[in-house]
Amino acid sequence: xxxxxxxxxxxxxxxxxxxxxxxxxxxxxxxxxxxxxxxxxxxxxxxxxxxxxxxxxxxxxxxxxxxxxxxxxxxxxxxxxxxxxxxxxxxxxxxxxxxxxxxxxxxxxxxxxxxxxxxxxxxxxxxxxxxxxxxxxxxxxxxxxxxxxxxxxxxxxxxxxxxxxxxxxxxxxxxxxxxxxxxxxxxxxxxxxxxxxxxxxxxxxxxxxxxxxxxxxxxxxxxxxxxxxxxxxxxxxxxxxxxxxxxxxxxxxxxxxxxxxxxxxxxxxxxxxxxxxxxxxxxxxxxxxxxxxxxxxxxxxxx
Amino acid sequence: xxxxxxxxxxxxxxxxxxxxxxxxxxxxxxxxxxxxxxxxxxxxxxxxxxxxxxxxxxxxxxxxxxxxxxxxxxxxxxxxxxxxxxxxxxxxxxxxxxxxxxxxxxxxxxxxxxxxxxxxxxxxxxxxxxxxxxxxxxxxxxxxxxxxxxxxxxxxxxxxxxxxxxxxxxxxxxxxxxxxxxxxxxxxxxxxxxxxxxxxxxxxxxxxxxxx
Numbered sequence: 001x002x003x004x005x006x007x008x009x010x011x012x013x014x015x016x017x018x019x020x021x022x023x024x025x026x027x028x029x030x031x032x033x034x035x036x037x038x039x040x041x042x043x044x045x046x047x048x049x050x051x052x053x054x055x056x057x058x059x060x061x062x063x064x065x066x067x068x069x070x071x072x073x074x075x076x077x078x079x080x081x082x083x084x085x086x087x088x089x090x091x092x093x094x095x096x097x098x099x100x101x102x103x104x105x106x107x108x109x110x111x112x113x114x115x116x117x118x119x120x121x122x123x124x125x126x127x128x129x130x131x132x133x134x135x136x137x138x139x140x141x142x143x144x145x146x147x148x149x150x151x152x153x154x155x156x157x158x159x160x161x162x163x164x165x166x167x168x169x170x171x172x173x174x175x176x177x178x179x180x181x182x183x184x185x186x187x188x189x190x191x192x193x194x195x196x197x198x199x200x201x202x203x204x205x206x207x208x209x210x211x212x213x214x215x216x217x218x219x220x221x222x223x224x225x226x227x228x229x230x231x232x233x234x235x236x237x238x239x240x241x242x243x244x245x246x247x248x249x250x251x252x253x254x255x256x257x258x259x260x261x262x263x264x265x266x267x268x269x270x271x272x273x274x275x276x277x278x279x280x281x282x283x284x285x286x287x288x289x290x291x292x293x294x295x296x297x298x299x300x301x302x303x
Numbered sequence: 304x305x306x307x308x309x310x311x312x313x314x315x316x317x318x319x320x321x322x323x324x325x326x327x328x329x330x331x332x333x334x335x336x337x338x339x340x341x342x343x344x345x346x347x348x349x350x351x352x353x354x355x356x357x358x359x360x361x362x363x364x365x366x367x368x369x370x371x372x373x374x375x376x377x378x379x380x381x382x383x384x385x386x387x388x389x390x391x392x393x394x395x396x397x398x399x400x401x402x403x404x405x406x407x408x409x410x411x412x413x414x415x416x417x418x419x420x421x422x423x424x425x426x427x428x429x430x431x432x433x434x435x436x437x438x439x440x441x442x443x444x445x446x447x448x449x450x451x452x453x454x455x456x457x458x459x460x461x462x463x464x465x466x467x468x469x470x471x472x473x474x475x476x477x478x479x480x481x482x483x484x485x486x487x488x489x490x491x492x493x494x495x496x497x498x499x500x501x502x503x504x505x506x507x508x509x510x511x512x513x514x515x
Contacts, residue, residue, distance in 0.1 A: 292403040
Protein backbone atom coordinates (compact mmCIF):
# COMPACT_ATOMS: atom_id res chain seq x y z
CA UNK A 1 0.00 0.00 0.00
CA UNK A 2 1.47 3.28 -1.08
CA UNK A 3 0.72 6.78 0.10
CA UNK A 4 -0.86 8.04 -3.11
CA UNK A 5 -4.49 7.01 -2.43
CA UNK A 6 -4.44 8.87 0.89
CA UNK A 7 -2.68 11.93 -0.50
CA UNK A 8 -5.07 12.17 -3.47
CA UNK A 9 -8.09 11.71 -1.24
CA UNK A 10 -6.82 14.44 1.08
CA UNK A 11 -6.14 16.74 -1.88
CA UNK A 12 -9.63 16.14 -3.29
CA UNK A 13 -11.28 16.72 0.09
CA UNK A 14 -9.31 19.94 0.54
CA UNK A 15 -9.92 21.16 -3.00
CA UNK A 16 -13.63 20.29 -3.10
CA UNK A 17 -14.94 23.63 -1.75
CA UNK A 18 -13.11 25.42 -4.57
CA UNK A 19 -15.18 23.66 -7.23
CA UNK A 20 -18.48 25.53 -6.75
CA UNK A 21 -16.38 28.69 -6.65
CA UNK A 22 -14.81 27.87 -10.01
CA UNK A 23 -18.26 27.21 -11.47
CA UNK A 24 -19.62 30.51 -10.13
CA UNK A 25 -16.57 32.37 -11.40
CA UNK A 26 -16.86 30.89 -14.89
CA UNK A 27 -20.54 31.80 -14.97
CA UNK A 28 -19.87 35.35 -13.77
CA UNK A 29 -17.13 35.97 -16.31
CA UNK A 30 -19.31 34.75 -19.17
CA UNK A 31 -22.26 36.87 -18.10
CA UNK A 32 -20.11 39.98 -17.77
CA UNK A 33 -19.87 40.17 -13.99
CA UNK A 34 -16.98 39.84 -11.61
CA UNK A 35 -18.54 37.27 -9.28
CA UNK A 36 -17.59 36.05 -5.83
CA UNK A 37 -13.97 35.09 -5.14
CA UNK A 38 -13.12 31.57 -6.20
CA UNK A 39 -12.38 30.56 -2.61
CA UNK A 40 -15.59 32.05 -1.21
CA UNK A 41 -16.89 28.72 0.10
CA UNK A 42 -13.80 28.29 2.33
CA UNK A 43 -14.54 31.64 3.92
CA UNK A 44 -18.23 30.73 4.28
CA UNK A 45 -17.38 27.41 5.89
CA UNK A 46 -14.97 29.05 8.32
CA UNK A 47 -17.56 31.66 9.24
CA UNK A 48 -20.37 29.13 9.70
CA UNK A 49 -18.20 26.82 11.78
CA UNK A 50 -17.62 29.61 14.30
CA UNK A 51 -21.30 30.39 14.66
CA UNK A 52 -23.87 28.70 16.84
CA UNK A 53 -26.77 26.72 15.43
CA UNK A 54 -30.40 27.72 15.81
CA UNK A 55 -32.94 24.92 16.12
CA UNK A 56 -36.65 25.33 15.74
CA UNK A 57 -38.78 23.88 18.56
CA UNK A 58 -40.59 21.75 16.00
CA UNK A 59 -37.47 19.83 15.05
CA UNK A 60 -36.31 16.64 16.68
CA UNK A 61 -33.12 14.61 16.79
CA UNK A 62 -33.59 13.71 13.10
CA UNK A 63 -32.91 17.28 12.12
CA UNK A 64 -29.72 17.43 14.19
CA UNK A 65 -28.12 14.20 13.00
CA UNK A 66 -28.96 14.65 9.30
CA UNK A 67 -25.96 16.84 8.41
CA UNK A 68 -23.64 14.41 10.18
CA UNK A 69 -25.08 11.38 8.37
CA UNK A 70 -24.91 13.24 5.07
CA UNK A 71 -21.29 14.24 5.51
CA UNK A 72 -20.23 10.84 6.83
CA UNK A 73 -21.93 9.06 3.92
CA UNK A 74 -20.26 11.26 1.33
CA UNK A 75 -16.84 10.90 2.98
CA UNK A 76 -17.09 7.11 3.17
CA UNK A 77 -18.19 7.06 -0.47
CA UNK A 78 -15.02 9.02 -1.30
CA UNK A 79 -12.96 6.21 0.25
CA UNK A 80 -14.42 3.78 -2.32
CA UNK A 81 -13.29 5.67 -5.44
CA UNK A 82 -9.80 4.98 -6.83
CA UNK A 83 -8.90 8.64 -6.96
CA UNK A 84 -5.28 8.07 -7.99
CA UNK A 85 -6.36 5.85 -10.87
CA UNK A 86 -5.15 2.64 -9.20
CA UNK A 87 -6.58 1.63 -5.87
CA UNK A 88 -9.24 2.99 -3.57
CA UNK A 89 -8.50 3.15 0.14
CA UNK A 90 -10.82 0.22 0.58
CA UNK A 91 -12.99 -1.72 -1.78
CA UNK A 92 -14.89 -4.97 -2.03
CA UNK A 93 -16.94 -6.83 -4.61
CA UNK A 94 -20.13 -4.95 -5.29
CA UNK A 95 -19.02 -1.73 -3.64
CA UNK A 96 -20.58 0.23 -6.51
CA UNK A 97 -23.97 -0.41 -4.92
CA UNK A 98 -22.56 0.75 -1.59
CA UNK A 99 -21.31 3.91 -3.30
CA UNK A 100 -24.75 4.68 -4.73
CA UNK A 101 -26.35 3.69 -1.43
CA UNK A 102 -24.15 5.97 0.68
CA UNK A 103 -24.99 8.93 -1.51
CA UNK A 104 -28.67 7.99 -1.33
CA UNK A 105 -28.42 7.66 2.46
CA UNK A 106 -27.13 11.22 2.72
CA UNK A 107 -29.96 12.45 0.59
CA UNK A 108 -32.47 10.47 2.63
CA UNK A 109 -31.17 11.99 5.86
CA UNK A 110 -31.43 15.48 4.40
CA UNK A 111 -34.96 14.83 3.12
CA UNK A 112 -36.05 13.58 6.56
CA UNK A 113 -34.54 16.69 8.11
CA UNK A 114 -36.47 18.83 5.66
CA UNK A 115 -39.71 17.11 6.60
CA UNK A 116 -38.80 17.32 10.28
CA UNK A 117 -38.94 21.11 10.21
CA UNK A 118 -42.68 20.86 9.68
CA UNK A 119 -42.61 23.60 7.08
CA UNK A 120 -44.78 23.05 4.04
CA UNK A 121 -42.22 24.98 2.03
CA UNK A 122 -39.51 22.45 2.83
CA UNK A 123 -41.97 19.62 2.32
CA UNK A 124 -42.40 20.83 -1.24
CA UNK A 125 -38.63 20.93 -1.70
CA UNK A 126 -38.16 17.40 -0.38
CA UNK A 127 -40.89 16.15 -2.68
CA UNK A 128 -39.03 17.66 -5.64
CA UNK A 129 -35.66 16.38 -4.46
CA UNK A 130 -37.02 12.86 -4.17
CA UNK A 131 -38.59 13.10 -7.62
CA UNK A 132 -35.20 13.98 -9.07
CA UNK A 133 -33.56 11.16 -7.11
CA UNK A 134 -36.11 8.60 -8.30
CA UNK A 135 -35.06 9.28 -11.87
CA UNK A 136 -31.36 9.87 -11.23
CA UNK A 137 -30.55 6.73 -9.25
CA UNK A 138 -31.53 4.17 -11.94
CA UNK A 139 -29.47 6.16 -14.43
CA UNK A 140 -26.48 6.14 -12.07
CA UNK A 141 -26.69 2.38 -11.61
CA UNK A 142 -27.08 1.86 -15.38
CA UNK A 143 -23.95 3.95 -15.99
CA UNK A 144 -22.06 1.90 -13.43
CA UNK A 145 -23.38 -1.27 -15.14
CA UNK A 146 -21.65 -0.09 -18.32
CA UNK A 147 -18.37 0.00 -16.40
CA UNK A 148 -19.04 -3.45 -14.94
CA UNK A 149 -19.65 -4.87 -18.41
CA UNK A 150 -16.57 -3.19 -19.87
CA UNK A 151 -14.12 -4.28 -17.20
CA UNK A 152 -15.79 -7.41 -15.82
CA UNK A 153 -15.06 -6.12 -12.34
CA UNK A 154 -17.67 -5.57 -9.66
CA UNK A 155 -15.74 -3.15 -7.49
CA UNK A 156 -15.14 0.52 -8.15
CA UNK A 157 -11.39 0.00 -7.73
CA UNK A 158 -11.38 -2.41 -10.67
CA UNK A 159 -13.98 -0.61 -12.73
CA UNK A 160 -12.22 2.74 -12.70
CA UNK A 161 -8.64 1.57 -12.22
CA UNK A 162 -6.19 -0.25 -14.45
CA UNK A 163 -8.67 -2.68 -16.15
CA UNK A 164 -10.60 0.29 -17.54
CA UNK A 165 -7.50 1.68 -19.25
CA UNK A 166 -6.87 -1.61 -21.08
CA UNK A 167 -10.54 -2.00 -22.05
CA UNK A 168 -10.96 1.59 -23.18
CA UNK A 169 -10.03 1.37 -26.89
CA UNK A 170 -12.44 -1.52 -27.54
CA UNK A 171 -15.40 0.02 -25.76
CA UNK A 172 -14.87 3.73 -26.46
CA UNK A 173 -18.41 4.52 -27.72
CA UNK A 174 -20.10 2.94 -24.70
CA UNK A 175 -17.75 4.65 -22.28
CA UNK A 176 -18.26 8.05 -23.87
CA UNK A 177 -22.04 7.53 -23.58
CA UNK A 178 -21.66 6.49 -19.93
CA UNK A 179 -19.46 9.54 -19.31
CA UNK A 180 -22.06 11.84 -20.86
CA UNK A 181 -24.79 10.21 -18.79
CA UNK A 182 -22.73 10.62 -15.61
CA UNK A 183 -22.14 14.27 -16.42
CA UNK A 184 -25.89 14.84 -16.76
CA UNK A 185 -26.31 13.11 -13.40
CA UNK A 186 -23.62 15.36 -11.93
CA UNK A 187 -25.75 18.35 -12.88
CA UNK A 188 -28.88 16.76 -11.41
CA UNK A 189 -27.38 15.36 -8.20
CA UNK A 190 -25.58 18.57 -7.34
CA UNK A 191 -28.57 20.83 -7.96
CA UNK A 192 -27.04 22.63 -10.90
CA UNK A 193 -28.61 24.28 -13.95
CA UNK A 194 -30.58 22.94 -15.88
CA UNK A 195 -32.15 20.94 -13.02
CA UNK A 196 -31.89 23.43 -10.20
CA UNK A 197 -30.32 26.84 -9.85
CA UNK A 198 -27.93 27.18 -6.90
CA UNK A 199 -28.18 30.97 -7.14
CA UNK A 200 -31.93 31.29 -6.78
CA UNK A 201 -33.94 31.71 -3.63
CA UNK A 202 -37.33 31.90 -5.28
CA UNK A 203 -39.72 29.39 -3.78
CA UNK A 204 -41.24 28.33 -7.10
CA UNK A 205 -37.94 27.16 -8.50
CA UNK A 206 -35.91 25.87 -5.59
CA UNK A 207 -35.20 22.20 -5.06
CA UNK A 208 -32.05 21.64 -3.06
CA UNK A 209 -31.66 25.08 -1.49
CA UNK A 210 -35.08 24.93 0.12
CA UNK A 211 -34.31 21.79 2.10
CA UNK A 212 -31.33 23.34 3.81
CA UNK A 213 -33.13 26.59 4.55
CA UNK A 214 -33.53 25.80 8.25
CA UNK A 215 -29.97 24.61 8.79
CA UNK A 216 -27.63 27.11 10.35
CA UNK A 217 -24.12 27.45 11.73
CA UNK A 218 -21.95 24.32 11.81
CA UNK A 219 -24.85 22.21 10.48
CA UNK A 220 -25.09 24.35 7.37
CA UNK A 221 -21.30 24.23 7.02
CA UNK A 222 -21.45 20.42 7.05
CA UNK A 223 -24.24 20.35 4.45
CA UNK A 224 -22.39 22.78 2.20
CA UNK A 225 -19.12 20.90 2.56
CA UNK A 226 -20.82 17.55 1.84
CA UNK A 227 -22.38 19.11 -1.25
CA UNK A 228 -18.96 20.24 -2.47
CA UNK A 229 -17.45 16.79 -1.85
CA UNK A 230 -20.37 15.14 -3.64
CA UNK A 231 -19.72 17.44 -6.59
CA UNK A 232 -16.07 16.37 -6.52
CA UNK A 233 -17.03 12.67 -6.36
CA UNK A 234 -19.30 12.87 -9.38
CA UNK A 235 -16.63 14.92 -11.15
CA UNK A 236 -14.08 12.22 -10.30
CA UNK A 237 -16.42 9.58 -11.74
CA UNK A 238 -16.78 11.50 -15.00
CA UNK A 239 -13.03 12.16 -15.25
CA UNK A 240 -12.19 8.52 -14.45
CA UNK A 241 -14.58 7.19 -17.09
CA UNK A 242 -13.57 9.60 -19.85
CA UNK A 243 -9.82 9.69 -19.16
CA UNK A 244 -8.60 6.29 -17.96
CA UNK A 245 -5.62 7.09 -15.79
CA UNK A 246 -4.58 3.54 -14.91
CA UNK A 247 -1.49 3.65 -17.11
CA UNK A 248 -0.05 6.78 -15.57
CA UNK A 249 2.07 7.14 -12.51
CA UNK A 250 -0.27 7.51 -9.50
CA UNK A 251 1.06 10.99 -8.71
CA UNK A 252 0.51 12.14 -12.29
CA UNK A 253 -2.95 10.53 -12.25
CA UNK A 254 -3.85 12.38 -9.06
CA UNK A 255 -2.77 15.70 -10.54
CA UNK A 256 -4.75 14.93 -13.69
CA UNK A 257 -7.81 14.30 -11.53
CA UNK A 258 -7.53 17.71 -9.86
CA UNK A 259 -7.09 19.42 -13.23
CA UNK A 260 -10.05 17.46 -14.60
CA UNK A 261 -12.22 18.48 -11.65
CA UNK A 262 -11.37 22.14 -12.22
CA UNK A 263 -12.24 21.73 -15.90
CA UNK A 264 -15.58 20.09 -15.08
CA UNK A 265 -16.42 22.83 -12.58
CA UNK A 266 -15.67 25.44 -15.26
CA UNK A 267 -17.83 23.51 -17.73
CA UNK A 268 -20.70 23.49 -15.23
CA UNK A 269 -20.27 27.26 -14.95
CA UNK A 270 -20.40 27.60 -18.74
CA UNK A 271 -23.60 25.54 -18.85
CA UNK A 272 -25.10 27.77 -16.17
CA UNK A 273 -24.23 30.83 -18.23
CA UNK A 274 -25.70 29.60 -21.51
CA UNK A 275 -28.73 27.59 -20.36
CA UNK A 276 -31.88 28.39 -18.47
CA UNK A 277 -33.08 25.90 -15.90
CA UNK A 278 -35.69 23.45 -17.11
CA UNK A 279 -39.32 23.72 -16.23
CA UNK A 280 -40.15 21.37 -13.36
CA UNK A 281 -42.12 18.96 -15.55
CA UNK A 282 -39.25 18.68 -18.03
CA UNK A 283 -36.78 17.48 -15.41
CA UNK A 284 -37.81 13.79 -15.58
CA UNK A 285 -37.25 13.96 -19.33
CA UNK A 286 -33.69 15.23 -18.83
CA UNK A 287 -32.96 12.38 -16.46
CA UNK A 288 -34.67 9.78 -18.63
CA UNK A 289 -32.39 10.97 -21.43
CA UNK A 290 -29.40 10.38 -19.17
CA UNK A 291 -30.76 6.92 -18.43
CA UNK A 292 -31.40 6.26 -22.13
CA UNK A 293 -27.79 7.16 -22.96
CA UNK A 294 -26.52 4.73 -20.35
CA UNK A 295 -29.04 2.13 -21.55
CA UNK A 296 -27.82 2.53 -25.12
CA UNK A 297 -24.25 2.02 -23.89
CA UNK A 298 -25.34 -1.19 -22.11
CA UNK A 299 -27.10 -2.44 -25.28
CA UNK A 300 -23.97 -1.75 -27.34
CA UNK A 301 -21.96 -3.89 -24.94
CA UNK A 302 -24.48 -6.73 -24.67
CA UNK A 303 -24.82 -7.24 -28.40
CA UNK B 304 -12.37 2.72 -40.62
CA UNK B 305 -15.04 0.75 -38.75
CA UNK B 306 -14.27 2.78 -35.65
CA UNK B 307 -15.26 5.98 -37.44
CA UNK B 308 -18.42 4.46 -38.92
CA UNK B 309 -19.41 3.04 -35.53
CA UNK B 310 -19.09 6.51 -34.06
CA UNK B 311 -21.19 7.97 -36.88
CA UNK B 312 -23.89 5.34 -36.38
CA UNK B 313 -23.92 6.02 -32.66
CA UNK B 314 -24.43 9.71 -33.35
CA UNK B 315 -27.29 8.77 -35.70
CA UNK B 316 -29.02 7.05 -32.76
CA UNK B 317 -28.35 10.07 -30.54
CA UNK B 318 -29.96 12.29 -33.19
CA UNK B 319 -33.00 9.97 -32.98
CA UNK B 320 -33.21 10.62 -29.25
CA UNK B 321 -32.75 14.33 -29.89
CA UNK B 322 -35.78 14.33 -32.21
CA UNK B 323 -37.84 12.41 -29.67
CA UNK B 324 -36.93 14.63 -26.76
CA UNK B 325 -37.20 18.13 -28.14
CA UNK B 326 -40.29 20.32 -28.14
CA UNK B 327 -39.14 23.03 -30.49
CA UNK B 328 -39.89 22.45 -34.15
CA UNK B 329 -36.73 24.20 -35.34
CA UNK B 330 -34.67 22.03 -33.04
CA UNK B 331 -36.36 18.93 -34.47
CA UNK B 332 -35.46 20.07 -37.97
CA UNK B 333 -31.89 20.79 -36.90
CA UNK B 334 -31.66 17.26 -35.50
CA UNK B 335 -32.87 15.85 -38.82
CA UNK B 336 -30.31 17.99 -40.68
CA UNK B 337 -27.57 16.80 -38.33
CA UNK B 338 -28.61 13.21 -38.95
CA UNK B 339 -28.55 13.88 -42.71
CA UNK B 340 -24.98 15.15 -42.49
CA UNK B 341 -23.98 12.03 -40.54
CA UNK B 342 -25.57 9.83 -43.18
CA UNK B 343 -23.67 11.70 -45.87
CA UNK B 344 -20.38 10.93 -44.15
CA UNK B 345 -21.35 7.30 -43.56
CA UNK B 346 -20.76 5.79 -47.04
CA UNK B 347 -17.36 7.49 -47.18
CA UNK B 348 -16.47 6.04 -43.78
CA UNK B 349 -17.73 2.58 -44.75
CA UNK B 350 -15.98 2.35 -48.12
CA UNK B 351 -12.55 3.89 -47.71
CA UNK B 352 -11.71 3.47 -51.40
CA UNK B 353 -12.96 6.80 -52.72
CA UNK B 354 -14.90 6.06 -55.87
CA UNK B 355 -16.90 8.63 -57.79
CA UNK B 356 -20.14 6.83 -56.86
CA UNK B 357 -19.51 7.08 -53.16
CA UNK B 358 -18.45 10.69 -53.24
CA UNK B 359 -21.47 11.47 -55.39
CA UNK B 360 -23.76 9.69 -52.96
CA UNK B 361 -22.19 11.50 -50.01
CA UNK B 362 -22.43 14.93 -51.58
CA UNK B 363 -25.96 14.28 -52.87
CA UNK B 364 -27.12 13.14 -49.45
CA UNK B 365 -25.51 16.13 -47.79
CA UNK B 366 -27.15 18.59 -50.15
CA UNK B 367 -30.62 17.03 -50.06
CA UNK B 368 -30.88 15.75 -46.50
CA UNK B 369 -29.02 18.36 -44.53
CA UNK B 370 -29.24 21.54 -46.61
CA UNK B 371 -32.22 21.64 -48.98
CA UNK B 372 -34.89 19.87 -46.96
CA UNK B 373 -34.08 21.51 -43.60
CA UNK B 374 -33.98 24.95 -45.22
CA UNK B 375 -37.33 24.23 -46.82
CA UNK B 376 -38.82 23.08 -43.53
CA UNK B 377 -37.38 26.02 -41.60
CA UNK B 378 -39.01 28.32 -44.10
CA UNK B 379 -42.27 26.47 -43.69
CA UNK B 380 -42.30 27.00 -39.91
CA UNK B 381 -41.40 30.63 -40.39
CA UNK B 382 -44.31 31.14 -42.74
CA UNK B 383 -46.71 29.12 -40.67
CA UNK B 384 -45.30 30.73 -37.50
CA UNK B 385 -45.44 27.67 -35.30
CA UNK B 386 -42.63 27.10 -32.84
CA UNK B 387 -43.52 24.20 -30.62
CA UNK B 388 -45.05 20.82 -30.73
CA UNK B 389 -47.71 21.49 -28.13
CA UNK B 390 -49.72 18.34 -27.66
CA UNK B 391 -48.08 15.17 -28.85
CA UNK B 392 -50.30 12.11 -28.50
CA UNK B 393 -47.57 10.50 -26.41
CA UNK B 394 -45.61 12.75 -24.07
CA UNK B 395 -41.94 13.53 -24.56
CA UNK B 396 -40.68 11.46 -21.65
CA UNK B 397 -42.82 8.52 -22.72
CA UNK B 398 -41.66 8.77 -26.32
CA UNK B 399 -38.03 8.86 -25.13
CA UNK B 400 -38.69 5.65 -23.22
CA UNK B 401 -40.36 4.20 -26.32
CA UNK B 402 -37.27 5.19 -28.30
CA UNK B 403 -35.02 3.39 -25.82
CA UNK B 404 -37.24 0.29 -26.12
CA UNK B 405 -37.06 0.63 -29.92
CA UNK B 406 -33.27 0.66 -29.80
CA UNK B 407 -33.17 -2.38 -27.53
CA UNK B 408 -35.66 -4.23 -29.75
CA UNK B 409 -33.79 -3.46 -32.94
CA UNK B 410 -30.53 -4.70 -31.48
CA UNK B 411 -32.29 -7.89 -30.43
CA UNK B 412 -33.98 -8.36 -33.80
CA UNK B 413 -30.93 -7.50 -35.89
CA UNK B 414 -29.02 -10.43 -34.43
CA UNK B 415 -31.69 -12.86 -35.61
CA UNK B 416 -32.07 -11.53 -39.15
CA UNK B 417 -30.50 -13.84 -41.74
CA UNK B 418 -28.59 -11.05 -43.46
CA UNK B 419 -25.23 -11.34 -45.19
CA UNK B 420 -22.39 -9.96 -43.09
CA UNK B 421 -21.82 -6.24 -43.55
CA UNK B 422 -18.79 -4.18 -42.60
CA UNK B 423 -20.00 -3.17 -39.19
CA UNK B 424 -22.40 -5.02 -36.94
CA UNK B 425 -24.04 -1.74 -35.91
CA UNK B 426 -25.46 -0.91 -39.32
CA UNK B 427 -28.63 -3.05 -39.30
CA UNK B 428 -29.71 -2.37 -35.69
CA UNK B 429 -29.18 1.37 -36.13
CA UNK B 430 -31.20 1.26 -39.37
CA UNK B 431 -34.07 -0.53 -37.61
CA UNK B 432 -33.93 1.78 -34.61
CA UNK B 433 -34.03 4.87 -36.82
CA UNK B 434 -36.94 3.38 -38.77
CA UNK B 435 -38.94 2.74 -35.62
CA UNK B 436 -38.14 6.16 -34.17
CA UNK B 437 -39.27 7.73 -37.43
CA UNK B 438 -42.48 5.77 -37.17
CA UNK B 439 -42.99 6.89 -33.56
CA UNK B 440 -42.52 10.54 -34.50
CA UNK B 441 -44.73 10.15 -37.55
CA UNK B 442 -47.61 8.61 -35.62
CA UNK B 443 -47.52 10.38 -32.26
CA UNK B 444 -46.93 14.02 -33.12
CA UNK B 445 -49.84 16.17 -34.06
CA UNK B 446 -48.11 18.93 -36.01
CA UNK B 447 -47.88 18.20 -39.74
CA UNK B 448 -44.33 19.59 -39.80
CA UNK B 449 -43.09 17.24 -37.12
CA UNK B 450 -44.66 14.44 -39.08
CA UNK B 451 -42.63 15.48 -42.12
CA UNK B 452 -39.52 15.27 -39.96
CA UNK B 453 -40.66 11.84 -38.78
CA UNK B 454 -41.00 10.81 -42.40
CA UNK B 455 -37.45 12.05 -43.04
CA UNK B 456 -36.11 10.09 -40.07
CA UNK B 457 -37.90 7.00 -41.30
CA UNK B 458 -36.32 7.45 -44.71
CA UNK B 459 -32.91 7.92 -43.06
CA UNK B 460 -33.43 4.48 -41.52
CA UNK B 461 -34.13 2.99 -44.94
CA UNK B 462 -31.02 4.71 -46.26
CA UNK B 463 -28.84 3.21 -43.52
CA UNK B 464 -30.36 -0.18 -44.23
CA UNK B 465 -29.56 0.31 -47.93
CA UNK B 466 -25.95 1.03 -47.00
CA UNK B 467 -25.65 -2.35 -45.30
CA UNK B 468 -26.48 -3.99 -48.63
CA UNK B 469 -24.52 -1.51 -50.73
CA UNK B 470 -22.52 -4.17 -52.57
CA UNK B 471 -25.66 -5.80 -53.93
CA UNK B 472 -27.99 -2.86 -54.42
CA UNK B 473 -26.65 -0.26 -56.78
CA UNK B 474 -26.50 3.26 -55.48
CA UNK B 475 -29.08 4.22 -58.05
CA UNK B 476 -31.70 2.77 -55.72
CA UNK B 477 -30.59 5.07 -52.95
CA UNK B 478 -30.72 8.01 -55.28
CA UNK B 479 -34.23 6.97 -56.28
CA UNK B 480 -35.19 6.91 -52.60
CA UNK B 481 -33.75 10.39 -52.14
CA UNK B 482 -35.88 11.61 -55.00
CA UNK B 483 -38.97 9.94 -53.50
CA UNK B 484 -38.42 11.72 -50.24
CA UNK B 485 -37.84 15.01 -51.94
CA UNK B 486 -41.17 14.69 -53.71
CA UNK B 487 -42.82 13.48 -50.50
CA UNK B 488 -41.61 16.48 -48.53
CA UNK B 489 -42.61 18.77 -51.35
CA UNK B 490 -46.16 17.41 -51.26
CA UNK B 491 -46.27 17.51 -47.49
CA UNK B 492 -45.09 21.11 -47.68
CA UNK B 493 -48.01 21.98 -49.90
CA UNK B 494 -50.36 20.12 -47.56
CA UNK B 495 -48.92 21.98 -44.60
CA UNK B 496 -49.38 25.27 -46.34
CA UNK B 497 -52.99 24.47 -47.16
CA UNK B 498 -53.88 23.22 -43.72
CA UNK B 499 -52.48 26.42 -42.33
CA UNK B 500 -54.39 28.60 -44.75
CA UNK B 501 -57.72 26.89 -44.29
CA UNK B 502 -57.74 26.32 -40.55
CA UNK B 503 -55.15 28.69 -39.08
CA UNK B 504 -53.55 25.71 -37.45
CA UNK B 505 -50.94 23.13 -38.26
CA UNK B 506 -52.64 20.22 -36.58
CA UNK B 507 -53.37 17.35 -38.91
CA UNK B 508 -56.24 16.31 -36.65
CA UNK B 509 -58.20 19.06 -38.40
CA UNK B 510 -58.05 17.03 -41.59
CA UNK B 511 -60.67 14.66 -40.18
CA UNK B 512 -63.19 17.47 -40.35
CA UNK B 513 -62.77 18.04 -44.08
CA UNK B 514 -66.03 18.30 -45.96
CA UNK B 515 -66.79 19.03 -49.57
